[in-house]
Amino acid sequence: METSQPAGRSWLWLILLLPYIALLWLPFYNDTRPSFAGFPFFYWYQFLWVPLTSLLIYAVYRGVK
Template sequence: MTTQARSAGRSWLWLILLIPYVALLWLPFYNERMPAFAGFPFFYWYQFLWVPVTSLLIYLVYRGLK
């Protein structure tokens, strides 16, 4: 199997990167103050939580396509 055929078969992996994109653009979902975590409103810690999650997803897509 050629490299192009393998990567074409796994092109659905790119869709995983849409998860953080949609999760952060859907503002009514996290536009709240509660629940607070360590004094930070939900609005802030939800966004900060997505930084390592997005990094992990990018790594998984990279490893899946490589």
């Protein structure tokens, strides 16, 4: 059984590259300031991407489904 995706929805998969690029661009977030609740920027920036990535995966799943 073959499933074909609509041509208009193929760009949704590119959204999944955002966390990959944002976390591999180390010079952007390799700093201690600004701190949030005592955590340096380096750590809370990475922790912020955990729920953001989950939301992006869900959005792509719903968009493709």
